[in-house]
Amino acid sequence: MKKNNLFAVLLLLFSFTASVAQATDEIVEKIVKEANDNSQLEVLAHELMDVVGPRLVGTPQMKKASDWAIATYKKWGIDARMEEYGKWRGWERGITHVDLIAPRVVSLSGMQLAWSPSTGKKGITASLITIPEVTDSIAFQKWLPSVKGKIVLVSMNQPTGRPDYNWEEFATPESFEKMKTDRDALERAWEDRMRKTGFTSRNINQELEKSGALGIIQSRWSNGFGANKIFSANTKKIPVVDLSLEDYGLIYRMTENGDQPKLKVVAESKELGTVPTFNTLAEIKGTEFPEEYVILSAHFDSWDGATGATDNGTGTITMMEAARLLKKFYPNPKRTILIGLWGSEEQGLNGSRAFVEDHPEIIANVQAVFNQDNGTGRVVNISGQGFLHAYDYIGKWLEAAPKDISKHIETTFPGVPSTGGSDYASFVAAGAPAFSLSSLSWSYWNYTWHTNLDTYDKIVFDDVRNNAILTAVMAYMASEDPEKTSREKSVLPINPRSGEQRTWPEPSSPERDGGKLE
The missing domain is CATH 3.40.630.10 (Zn peptidases)
Structure with missing residues (x-):
């Protein structure tokens, strides 16, 4: 009699477990079908x-x-x-338009960073200047008045716009290694240049703003074709704009070679108070x-x-x-x-x-x-x-x-x-x-x-x-x-x-x- 009762309990438990498993399977099947079909x-x-x-x-x-x-x-x-x-x-992005207007006319690919101050509809027009090589922070302080009325380029000019995987596929091994060696040397030199200013990429923009710069241009390449990191501005009154690697390289080379490039930057935005x-x-x-x-x-x-x-x-x-x-x-x-x-x-x-x-x-x-x-x-x-x-x-x-x-x-x-x-x-x-x-x-x-x-x-x-x-x-x-x-x-x-x-x-x-x- 006890064996029969035990058998009945086990049978009931098995039936219940099977029923639960079947219900689970049915719901999962419905989820999968709906997700795929609709x-x-x-x-x-x-x-x-x-x-x-x-x-x-x-x-x-x-x-x-x-x-x-x-x-x-x-x-x-x-x-x-x-x-x-x-x-x-609170802040709202508006139009960004960046144009090279001398020595030739080109519409450039760029955008203002998040929370960038606005230029207003008229924008700003100015010549360009790059971060200089100085001996120390005292020399940099003596240079700072040079930025007044200018747009400052604050990023290193990348030596190549091709990602490493592209070099690895098409370059000779020797050429690929040479490019990496040259780039590493350039990056070390740029780090040394920035260190000698007494500032970092986190706080140099504010110092340039205080010294009378009209705007900041950067280019934060993401190591992929056409990809740049776009984060936030840290200035109170002047715009900060990120340009594509290609266009940044163009204006950087012009500036360094004495071609006297001039930009017009329109970067409209709205401050909305606290939200x-x-x-x-x-x-x-x-x-x-x-x-x-x-x-x-x-x-x-x-x-x-x-x-x-x-x-x-x-x-x-x-x-x-x-x-x-x-x-x-x-x-x-x-x-x-x-x-x-x-x-x-x-x-x-x-x-x-x-x-x-x-x-x-x-x-x-x-x-x-x-x-x-x-x-x-x-x-x-x-x-x-x-x-x-x-x-x-x-x-x-x-x-x-x-x-x-x-x-x-x-x-x-x-x-x-x-x-x-x-x-x-x-x-x-x-x-x-x-x-x-x-x-x-x-x-x-x-x-x-x-x-x-x-x-x-x-x-x-x-x-x-x-x-x-x-x-x-x-x-x-x-x-x-x-x-x-x-x-x-x-x-x-x-x-x-x-x-x-x-x-x-x-x-x-x-x-x-x-x-x-x-």
């Missing part, structure tokens, strides 16, 4: 990158992006809101454990040299598409699924740090955070971030993902906790299990990371589609998991650079009143 990624990318555009913190475009996201979530039946956490310097800075949050409320959270994470802001397509438009649309898929096929999750699109990541993870600081009740009950923020490639690596038992749950959740997606992914357990780099680090520092869905490069660092080329056409939608499927499946599995994830930390290894024991990162407070010049 993807919204291209639409989202066009609306966000092409129409809204870049999302520099403190600009009207950042607010427009949030309004767009909230309206999009609402269309899908997902509750969303904007959550203010601080203030930032709110915020995160954009959406929620699919949990049914069994509504106070526990699975968080889909990406930063919403970008630099504005282009449209922030791969940094981090791709992460943003990945999380939004995953949310759409979950709402459609998993509308009543066990745990609350929260989608966090963070503000001001580019200035120091401010949005996510603020969220962590402001919501200890959520952080204490995080089941998992999935963050994506390094370009358009398919996910190829997940680290356990130093959580001792991360393999037990990450490994289990990954098993549910389609094999054609998971087969590309290498895992590292327990790994070591990240101290920065992207928003998951804000959660890790607070002891919450947060993981980076780390992507294949697609020449991210040279061509799209913070450059003028980070645009819609660089998105590889097949890879982003894979990432949206992976994120949705992982979030579904994390929500359904009967066990709460362990937060036990591993004993961290020795840091090979310092030779000392690694320590767990400490939470950092965000900048809540930023962007102002000193």
Whole structure:
């Protein structure tokens, strides 16, 4: 009789397990089919990158992006809101036009840096001067009055506009080595030139401004054809413009050779005072454990040299598409699924740090955070971030993902906790299990990371589609998991650079009143 009862219990347990597995398979299959047959990624990318555009913190475009996201979530039946956490310097980019007007006329390729002061509609017209070779900082101070009424060129002139891979493919080995040797010598000489001024690239612009310069021209090449890094100006009254390597080289050579080049620069912009800075949050409320959270994470802001397509438009649309898929096929999750699109990541993870600081009740009950923020490639690596038992749950959740997606992914357990780099680090520092869905490069660092080329056409939608499927499946599995994830930390290894024991990162407070010049 007892054997029959035991058999009945085992049969019931097996039937229940099989039923759960079948339900899981069905939901995953529906997610995969919808993502492949009815993807919204291209639409989202066009609306966000092409129409809204870049999302520099403190600009009207950042607010427009949030309004767009909230309206999009609402269309899908997902509750969303904007959550203010601080203030930032408000600024809006206008027209930039740079023309060489002597000794010949050429329209040059360049743009003002973020938060650059405006020239007004009339612009400025001036001759050019380069940073000189001086013996020491005293000699530089004696030279400084020479900049009055001029536009100053503050970057080294690159000896070649061809990336190393192009040289390696076509040059003779001897020619390639000679180019690198000459370039290294030129870079050392330029560093020495700057050192002798008594200033660095971080503070020389302010000194030039104080000495009466009318504008600053730089060129921060990103080691790829046509790619320049576009960051922020640090002047109060005069414009700072970045020129393409090709055009910067042209005017630099003219200046150095005594050809007396003259530029007209129009760089219009608007100062908007102090404006709110915020995160954009959406929620699919949990049914069994509504106070526990699975968080889909990406930063919403970008630099504005282009449209922030791969940094981090791709992460943003990945999380939004995953949310759409979950709402459609998993509308009543066990745990609350929260989608966090963070503000001001580019200035120091401010949005996510603020969220962590402001919501200890959520952080204490995080089941998992999935963050994506390094370009358009398919996910190829997940680290356990130093959580001792991360393999037990990450490994289990990954098993549910389609094999054609998971087969590309290498895992590292327990790994070591990240101290920065992207928003998951804000959660890790607070002891919450947060993981980076780390992507294949697609020449991210040279061509799209913070450059003028980070645009819609660089998105590889097949890879982003894979990432949206992976994120949705992982979030579904994390929500359904009967066990709460362990937060036990591993004993961290020795840091090979310092030779000392690694320590767990400490939470950092965000900048809540930023962007102002000193």
